[in-house]
Amino acid sequence: MKKALMVASVASMIDLFNMNNIEILQKLGYEVHVACNFEEGSITSDQRIKDFKEELKQKKIRYFQLPIPRNIFKIKEIFTSRSLLSKLILENDYDLIHCHSPIGGVVARSAAKKFRKKGLKVIYTAHGFHFFEGAPIKNWLLFFPIEKYYSKYTDLLITINKEDYELSRKKFHSKHNKYVPGIGVDVNAISNQQFNRSNLLQELGLSEKDFIVTSVGQLSVRKNHQVVIKSLPLLDDKNIKYIICGLGELENELKKLAANLGVIEQVIFTGYRSDISRILAISDCFVFPSLQEGLPVSLMEAMATPLPVVCSNIRGNKDLITNEENGFLIDQSDENLYAKSMQKLLDNPNLRKKYKTNNLMDIKNYDVEKINNEMKKIYSTINNR
Template sequence: MKKALMLSSVASMIDQFNMQNINILMELGYEVHVACNFKEGNTSSKERVKEFQKELRALGVKVNDIPIPRSIYKIHRILKAYIEVKRLASRGKYDIVHCHSPIGGVVARLAFRKERQKGTKVIYTAHGFHFYKGAPLLNWLIFYPIEKLCAKYTDCLITINKEDYERARSRFKGNKLKVVHLPGIGIDVDKIENTKVDKEQLRKELRIPKGSKVILTVAELSKRKNYECSLKAFAKLDLENVVYVICGRGKYYDVLNNLIKKLNIENKVIFTGYRTDIHCILHIADVFIFPSYQEGLPVAVMEAMAAGLPVICSNIRGNNELVIDNEGGYLFSASDSNKLSQRMKMLLTDRKTCERMKNFNKNHIISCGIDNVNQRMKYLYDSVTGEKKQVWSEEINGYCEK
């Protein structure tokens, strides 16, 4: 039986972004194994990680708990993870390895060099390179040469935004390296749009005051997500009956909580923690904001668009491929809390503009639908192993003969 390995630094990456890929591989007749860190570094709760392990085993997926760190500075632990993955590579006899996340992707591609010479095909999905236009110089000095090196040990490099795609295609060279561009992992547009929710009950559960408008952000609580900007912008709003709901968990909670107290907005900001009903929460929001410093192609923004929310987001790679300024929302500089606050007020007080942006986003996001992405992933898995002699054509938005 054909075998495939799905590898990432942490379990939450696979849970949130790769279950469709696992299902596709199983449909194609592969025995699927998973390798990642189940114990720490996850953006979902410990309870969810444990439940995820059970779900994988129930599907017949073999679980390998490997302590891959998320920090590039934990060299000793990276080396330890490399040794474990190399052992897994030598005994696994995998036909396909699909790896994710910067450190997980590097560890996997280096560990599978020998097996790749024997026929194992290595696929790496870059969920947003750490080197990008405007990135810190240190990012370019560290991550760029590492990714360029590892491209030599990659059969297929999947990029999820156009900037990464163009850079990888022009600068990365490898033995038969194939660089492709996909619109993220895909989202279930119909499911999100038609989610049934008891809005009154959910608002009550989240302690949202009756009659209040809701500004929403869904993201990990980390410095990279730039909550300082959104909180400062929210504090400047001179509107009554507005709350800011933040869905996510992370190590940055205490920092943000202290800032909220300093800004004197404790009674207007609601932390929900990790939630499994984001699609429902989207339907009780009025405006979605996403001030992140760095993204690949954010699922949170795609889902907000599918739910019909106007989106205000930072003008960065990934975000500006999804949100068309003045059409589906507004773009702003990630450091400009004044502009963000102005845009919040405009959307909270202009129902006609919100309705126009709602309709635009629901139509615009259809191309990121899960059926489209899944079709392309299915053929990609087949084509990288040589089982399909077809390639994706952007001109016809479909597959054609080589």
């Protein structure tokens, strides 16, 4: 039986973004293994990681712990992970490695170098390079040379947004480059879900009269939730409620900010939720102020719900949202623009309807079935490349 190894920095990357890929590989006759850091760094809860391990066992997927860090300056952990992965490749004689995330990609491609001479194929999916138009110069100085160097040891480089694809195609040395727009979303399941709306509203302390704005993402600097919190006092409407779904190191800081601005009763911190699609379905608007993205799944899920969108004018978001066609693309740091955009949606039901209709139409291009078919073609032909 052919063997494939899925590698990422953290377990949540496999759990949230690669189970479809694993299922495709299994259907193609591969025995699939997983290697990543199960012990720290994931953006989901500890209980979710525990449950995920059990699900892997049930699916007969062997998994291995690697101490891959999320910080590129933790050199010791990176070298330890590389050594452990090299041993794993030698012991299991893999035919294919599919790696993800910047550090996971470096560890995997470094470990796989000598094995490629024996026929091992390496696919690397970049879920959004750290260097992009408008990124800090330090990101270009540090991450660009690393990605360019390791592209030499990549049989297929997959990028998930158009900006990254054009850059990799022109600047990198990978044998082949492919644009695949993310992992896709199940448009039909999201847009036609059935559940008890009243129960969920009650659980979250909300009512039918509230105008519900929702964001999804780790409570981190990168996700930029504070700009939306700062916009709430400018709206001066206590019926506007802001749901933030996610865990992260900035939770206390964001709660303190909301309290200091007098809007703490309008902000609901849900923590990690497994029912994001339902929370989106009770919402009136999706706000996504992120500073950096590849091709955000949560934004695609919001489009499939469907919801009107207010989001930052950055790479990835621009692939999905056209300003004043299916949402607003605005400066990520301007709370005044966030307030004005949300007010326009609040005041104009016809505008909300227009954006919802357009989003449901546009997101069909990113349906999971289309993406899965593309990945099946890639896995089926990788040995011929």
